[in-house]
Amino acid sequence: xxxxxRLVALDIDGTLTPTxxxxxxxxxxxxxxxxxxxxxxxxxxxxRSLIGVTPIAAQVPASxxxxxxxxxxxDPATNxxxxxxxxxxxxxxxxxxxxxxxxxxxxxxxxxxxxxxxQFLPGDLWGETIPSTFDEMAATPTPRxxxxxxxxxxxxxxxxxxxxxxxxxxxxxxxxxxxxTAVPPDVTKGSALDELSQELGISPRDALxxxxxxxxxxxxxxxxxxxxxxxxxxxxxxxxDEVAPTVLEDGxxxxxxxxxxx
Numbered sequence: 720x721x722x723x724x725r726l727v728a729l730d731i732d733g734t735l736t737p738t739x740x741x742x743x744x745x746x747x748x749x750x751x752x753x754x755x756x757x758x759x760x761x762x763x764x765x766x767r768s769l770i771g772v773t774p775i776a777a778q779v780p781a782s783x784x785x786x787x788x789x790x791x792x793x794d795p796a797t798n799x800x801x802x803x804x805x806x807x808x809x810x811x812x813x814x815x816x817x818x819x820x821x822x823x824x825x826x827x828x829x830x831x832x833x834x835x836x837x838q839f840l841p842g843d844l845w846g847e848t849i850p851s852t853f854d855e856m857a858a859t860p861t862p863r864x865x866x867x868x869x870x871x872x873x874x875x876x877x878x879x880x881x882x883x884x885x886x887x888x889x890x891x892x893x894x895x896x897x898x899x900t901a902v903p904p905d906v907t908k909g910s911a912l913d914e915l916s917q918e919l920g921i922s923p924r925d926a927l928x929x930x931x932x933x934x935x936x937x938x939x940x941x942x943x944x945x946x947x948x949x950x951x952x953x954x955x956x957x958x959x960d961e962v963a964p965t966v967l968e969d970g971x972x973x974x975x976x977x978x979x980x981x
Contacts, residue, residue: 723978726921727754728785728912728938730930731765731775734948734971738895739842741774750975751779757979760919764908766891766900766934768827768863769793769800771845788889788934789911790862790902791829803829806903808864809857811885812836815866815899819879822868826851826861834859839867864888868897891934894952900934909937927978929963929971931955946974 732738735747754761763772763784769791772784776795784793792802812824823837825844832846834856839848844865868876876897890901908930916923928935928942931951936958939945947959948970956962963970 723757724759724927724944725925726760726762726912726916726919726927727751727975728762728764728908728926728928728930728942729971730908730932730935730938731763731767731772733895733931733950733966734929735775735779735966737966741778743775743778744969744972746969746972748779749981750972750979751781753979753981754975755780755782759979760921762912762915764789764912764928764930764935764938766863766932768833768845769830770832783915785908785911785915787827787829787863788891788900788902788906789908790906791827792911792915800829803862804903804906805860805862806888806901807857807860808901809853811864811888811890811901812853812856812866814883814885818883819866819868819871819876821870822866824856825865826856826859827863827865828859829862833865837869840869843867862902864901866899866901868899871897873897891932894932894955907937908934909941912938912941927974929974931966 735743760782763781766788769786772786781795790804825833825835833844833848834851835848877892888901892899924943926942927944928938929946931948939959945959947956947962949965963974
């Protein structure tokens, strides 16, 4: 193997674990450990909030974590947050409430939990959840706003927002749940990785990225080698250089094993 990535960026849900789970298979854990044993950096790059990332970081040797689609940077070694970018969520909440009756919202309180407008499903949110009013949420700058459209499917949500314009934010829709995530403008996994890699002195050409969701597209395009998981939507697979087996087949481990053999 003539090329070996110096930085490996890994999505979590649908890549390292089944969506919503904290269970990483032994094969995936072993493969990630070999990445660091070969001297390369492992960066967890996820839509999860920081408090949702910590159970994953406890299982694998991550060098860094880009949480909330890149809006929150976390150093697991020092437990420090060197960068946190926020936006005011009021206008976005108003627009989505008008378009999607029955939608519920949560704004991230980094490292603590969420303020919540409406009732989410059990297991949706990590950390402490505090019922809130619209005015309270609108007055809370946050790195991450999430919305679930209750009693609807992901396909229904995708269709409802296909022509939606939400200025002043970046937003993505999940392909497994009727779930929308909004973060500050110009913040994506790709932009965060570009900035972090410059600080580390690593070229995008020397990076491998693996992911399965619409929020992974910029990351897959940024990396020298972008790999989509086998269950990823067609639009995500089209943005990648290649497609791995599914998460249930330990696809991430199969990719890593090519470059970081045991």
